[in-house]
Amino acid sequence: MGERMKIDGGCHCGAITYVAAIDPERVAICHCTDCQTLTSGAFRIVGFVAPEDFTLLTGAPTRYVKTAESGSRRAQSFCGTCGTPLWSSAAEGPPDRVSLRIASARQRDALPPRGQFWCRSAQPWVDHIGALPKRDTQ
Secondary structure (H helix, E strand, O other): OOOOEEEEEEOOOOOOEEEEEEOHHHEEEEOOHHHHHHHOOOOEEEEEEOHHHEEEEEOOOEEEEEEOOOOOEEEEEEOOOOOOEEEEEEOOOOOOOEEEEHHHEOOHHHOOOOOEEOHHHOOOOHHHHHHOOOOOOO
């Protein structure tokens, strides 16, 4: 495990906040269909955090348990007020890891993905977005 970076973040409305220590080398893009549906996007960026390196500061997330294609039962934690996805963890027993949703971290710009997984589910156009016309604002 590499050197950990202290981060903080929370949901869009501010009701839920957290702090964590994350290894920037353990940030990746997930292309699974669950992540696509849960984010209403083409992928999700996740960072894997040891449970002892994650602290919920304020609020109480709503949890939804989903059995993934892999068979893993994961509790998806999100803000019940604004709907922001925040993390997932084991559905039963002690958490094995916290799969933090990197977009919820204030330091997200410093946590670029280092890899990708579930690529067989990736949207075919994802590799070509760099060529699309760009604007700085809407």
